[in-house]
Amino acid sequence: MPSRARRRVSKKILEHELVPKHEVLSFEEAVEVLRRLGIPPNRLPAISVNDPIVQLLGAKPGDIIRIIRKSPTAGEAEYYRIVVAF
Amino acid sequence: MSEERFILSGIKFGVLPPYEISRMARVTVTRPELYESDGTPVMGGPRDPHFGAIEPGEACPVCGNRRDNCPGHFGKIDLARPVLIPYYSDHVNAVLQATCRSCSRILLPDEQVKRMLRVLRTLKARWPQLASNFIREIRKQAAQNSVCPHCGARQYRIRYIRPVVFYEERPEGEVRLTPIEIRDRLEKVRNEDAELLGLDPEASRPEWMVATVLPVPPLAVRPPITLETGLKSEDDLTHALVEIIRQNERLKHYLATSAPETMVEDSWIALQHMIAAYIDNELPNVFVLQHRGGRPLKTLAQRLKGKEGRLRGNLSGKRVNYSARTVISPDPEISINEVGVPIEIAMILTYPLRVTPENIEEARKYVLNGPYKWPGATYVIKARTRTKIDLRYHRNHKQLAESLEVGDIVERHLLDGDIVLFNRQPSLHRMSILAHRVRVMKGKTFRLNPLVCPPYNADFDGDEMNLHVPRIEEAVAEAEEILLVEKNIKTPRYGGPIIGGRQDYISGAYLMTVKTRLLTEEEVLELLSKAGYKGDLPEPAILHPKPLWTGKQIVSLFLPEDFSYEGRAKINAGPLACDNYDCFNDSYIVIRNGKLLEGVFDKNAIGAEQPNNVLHIIALEYGDAKARELLDTLYRSFIRMLEVRGLTLSLSDVDIPQRARDEIAKLTEEAKKEIAQMIKEFHEGKLEPIPGRTMEESLEIKIINRLQELFRKSQEVAVNYMDPFNDVFIMARTGARGSETNIAQMVAMLGQQVVRGKRIHRGFRKRTLAHFVENDLSPEAKGFVKGNFRYGLRPTEVFFHAAAGREGLVDTAVKTSQSGYMQRRLINALNDLVVLHDGTVRDAYGNLIQIKYGEDGVDPMKTYHGDPIDVDRLIEKYSHVR
Numbered sequence A: 001m002p003s004r005a006r007r008r009v010s011k012k013i014l015e016h017e018l019v020p021k022h023e024v025l026s027f028e029e030a031v032e033v034l035r036r037l038g039i040p041p042n043r044l045p046a047i048s049v050n051d052p053i054v055q056l057l058g059a060k061p062g063d064i065i066r067i068i069r070k071s072p073t074a075g076e077a078e079y080y081r082i083v084v085a086f
Numbered sequence B: 001m002s003e004e005r006f007i008l009s010g011i012k013f014g015v016l017p018p019y020e021i022s023r024m025a026r027v028t029v030t031r032p033e034l035y036e037s038d039g040t041p042v043m044g045g046p047r048d049p050h051f052g053a054i055e056p057g058e059a060c061p062v063c064g065n066r067r068d069n070c071p072g073h074f075g076k077i078d079l080a081r082p083v084l085i086p087y088y089s090d091h092v093n094a095v096l097q098a099t100c101r102s103c104s105r106i107l108l109p110d111e112q113v114k115r116m117l118r119v120l121r122t123l124k125a126r127w128p129q130l131a132s133n134f135i136r137e138i139r140k141q142a143a144q145n146s147v148c149p150h151c152g153a154r155q156y157r158i159r160y161i162r163p164v165v166f167y168e169e170r171p172e173g174e175v176r177l178t179p180i181e182i183r184d185r186l187e188k189v190r191n192e193d194a195e196l197l198g199l200d201p202e203a204s205r206p207e208w209m210v211a212t213v214l215p216v217p218p219l220a221v222r223p224p225i226t227l228e229t230g231l232k233s234e235d236d237l238t239h240a241l242v243e244i245i246r247q248n249e250r251l252k253h254y255l256a257t258s259a260p261e262t263m264v265e266d267s268w269i270a271l272q273h274m275i276a277a278y279i280d281n282e283l284p285n286v287f288v289l290q291h292r293g294g295r296p297l298k299t300l301a302q303r304l305k306g307k308e309g310r311l312r313g314n315l316s317g318k319r320v321n322y323s324a325r326t327v328i329s330p331d332p333e334i335s336i337n338e339v340g341v342p343i344e345i346a347m348i349l350t351y352p353l354r355v356t357p358e359n360i361e362e363a364r365k366y367v368l369n370g371p372y373k374w375p376g377a378t379y380v381i382k383a384r385t386r387t388k389i390d391l392r393y394h395r396n397h398k399q400l401a402e403s404l405e406v407g408d409i410v411e412r413h414l415l416d417g418d419i420v421l422f423n424r425q426p427s428l429h430r431m432s433i434l435a436h437r438v439r440v441m442k443g444k445t446f447r448l449n450p451l452v453c454p455p456y457n458a459d460f461d462g463d464e465m466n467l468h469v470p471r472i473e474e475a476v477a478e479a480e481e482i483l484l485v486e487k488n489i490k491t492p493r494y495g496g497p498i499i500g501g502r503q504d505y506i507s508g509a510y511l512m513t514v515k516t517r518l519l520t521e522e523e524v525l526e527l528l529s530k531a532g533y534k535g536d537l538p539e540p541a542i543l544h545p546k547p548l549w550t551g552k553q554i555v556s557l558f559l560p561e562d563f564s565y566e567g568r569a570k571i572n573a574g575p576l577a578c579d580n581y582d583c584f585n586d587s588y589i590v591i592r593n594g595k596l597l598e599g600v601f602d603k604n605a606i607g608a609e610q611p612n613n614v615l616h617i618i619a620l621e622y623g624d625a626k627a628r629e630l631l632d633t634l635y636r637s638f639i640r641m642l643e644v645r646g647l648t649l650s651l652s653d654v655d656i657p658q659r660a661r662d663e664i665a666k667l668t669e670e671a672k673k674e675i676a677q678m679i680k681e682f683h684e685g686k687l688e689p690i691p692g693r694t695m696e697e698s699l700e701i702k703i704i705n706r707l708q709e710l711f712r713k714s715q716e717v718a719v720n721y722m723d724p725f726n727d728v729f730i731m732a733r734t735g736a737r738g739s740e741t742n743i744a745q746m747v748a749m750l751g752q753q754v755v756r757g758k759r760i761h762r763g764f765r766k767r768t769l770a771h772f773v774e775n776d777l778s779p780e781a782k783g784f785v786k787g788n789f790r791y792g793l794r795p796t797e798v799f800f801h802a803a804a805g806r807e808g809l810v811d812t813a814v815k816t817s818q819s820g821y822m823q824r825r826l827i828n829a830l831n832d833l834v835v836l837h838d839g840t841v842r843d844a845y846g847n848l849i850q851i852k853y854g855e856d857g858v859d860p861m862k863t864y865h866g867d868p869i870d871v872d873r874l875i876e877k878y879s880h881v882r
């Protein structure tokens, strides 16, 4: 339920060094991730459909997004967030 | 005996509906008087006996119970006109803004309502946090609509003035909405619309938020107290209720006698305000209910709010038994794991000893000793009869001791070796509470090994600490395994040792390990016996004319046999710098196979909060127990070393030769001349400005920089002229106490005093003090102090120094209060996050917070200052193995 008109988001944000890599998981991958973590999808950290990066990826509510961040401790760290309607 | 048991699955809060208030009320209050002339309570008054029995012996007219069993009963006040309730009116506002003024439907078209309701219900089930955001959005959207999509009525803007006033901006002007009108609108709101606006209509219909009847709490909630004079003093809530009742009756009377509309109106508003103040007496735009003396009444909100309120004062924090508090003082002779407890306290605090066949004789001994002789006991709880016997009032201790049986409990005094929790406020991190073993001592203070000062941030200038006795086996085990001092030598923040040497330990270690230290057999034995050393003496380093040992040999006796280490000492700086073992200054530590071959021990070897120092590596690689052993033995000999050699300072230690002072005076003259030249150029407008700065700013920056350079140079001169074995200098170089800056302040000059990053400039008009002419820009007129602590300051210099010193005090005061509040909020936010066995971090609901703790799953407590492995050290370690 997008409450606001979708704004046009510039693709340039993807190139910014502070924006980590985001990707939408396929259904199979999503199931695997949830199984590994042993949690229902609503226990994942949420991300709004209105978030610029989600709009760029074209993800829908219910999709799970993998984020690969640079980490000062681990070098690279994976994170998962579920897209929510609001 | 059968009893039904239920498991609480949740708590739902709602608004108490008026019919519920009426149903539960046992009395309707209509009279403001408390007592009749004969002293009996007024029926139908705020002290009506139907509010429940509170006097001893009184029987409750409602339930028939006496005071102990009567639960107390509510009453009610039937309000002559409805009134708004503060805080609820925020929700009333939301509903008014979002609904039609004529048909009370939500100001959104039907299809949208249906769709939003579906989304809202899913959100509520899965993401309650998001649901509340969604509701806020719905409210906003509905409020924006100026024409009702259902009946077409035009909407007007509604202005809400907290806490209880509403205006509607109609074409004819601004009109105040009365609670009656508001209630009418709210009554017509449909359940689905209410749900969309964030209310649960089953539990909280919007119109219930406008009160028509006010509940009056039982007397047990507002008990009167009888003063020694026999006079009754009523609770603040009762006083507030009396005012409300009086006003309500007045309004009723006006209505019954058809008084003029303005009188009714005023009276109604007054009632409204009193009820608002009864709920919260600190609201804006509402008058304050007061005592006769002018003190504001403590009404409902005041009972809950703030540090002493019900929540923070009685629920989050409570007073506890089995605890003690007194001043702390140092005792370097006890183990770091111990705490010295005054015998007086040990005879009050008790541990419940469960009598078993194995300990029955021991238990008898305690009972025989009684409550006043340590080690004794204060109570005996007999298992058979379930009675508690107070030994203070029991005559025959001997007979009681004999009658002791397995299963009885003896409340015995605190004994040596008992585990207790020790705490110093403010408890800012987990090491603010540690477990210690008790050591009962004479005296009236808690004794603490000074090595354990850093985690508590304690000193002995009058600090007090708290002690708590864990009373069940699980708590004792937990304290022993997790909270014991030796298990907290490393901090979980970054793994460095938080327990370790400071001040005298550092000076002592340096003096022991310095190249020139040669010890006679007598001295060696003295040091080793203090450390409790049991082994053989090593071969002396010098055999003739008499055997002498080096301090490094003594230290080596305590190091693990296969321990190797290399690193810079604290004194490794300036002229004493070296970066490998080829070091003439003895400032590079080399330990090979447990022998200290080179380098002195100072802050960088044995100090607290110095990551990757000798103490840290030993704790990491040889275990906390080994580190504790070192702290309890070697460190004690450092203190003894200091006592043997002596460490003190006198005026001569902070004096330098006339030659040096002349040199500093010359440097000062040069700087002053240069600055005078800058000022002259400034006045002539010839000063080269710094890019981006004004002329004035440029001058200030240049002067400050030049004076800082002067201070730096003077410090160099001062330090160069100091005797290297001057005790003050030793303390500064080894990191024991003070710095070279401090030395320069004592022997050379204090330098430029600064307030808020600028030279001192405020005070009189156009000058800092009356001693100077107006607009004087010279160093001494704006806070430059060329005097030092050894030879004293001029009056103006004292003033400037005090001004800069004051800034420091103010900063600390402000910072502590601000960071304290931040700390509180952080702790409350992170309180129940947990690292599970799969390495994930979750909150109390099971929400995932981190997929791997800290992204790498590493416990910082077990790292080399954040690094899970120190590769250099591994190479270093294995390249020397032979």
Ligand SMILES: [Mg+2]
Residues within 6 Å of the ligand: B458, B459, B460, B461, B462, B463
């Ligand atoms: Mg203190």
Ligand SMILES: [Zn+2]
Residues within 6 Å of the ligand: none
């Ligand atoms: Zn931006």
Ligand SMILES: [Zn+2]
Residues within 6 Å of the ligand: B052, B053, B060, B061, B062, B063, B064, B065, B070, B071, B072, B073
């Ligand atoms: Zn009763």
Ligand SMILES: [Zn+2]
Residues within 6 Å of the ligand: B100, B101, B102, B103, B104, B105, B148, B149, B150, B151, B152, B153
């Ligand atoms: Zn309407």
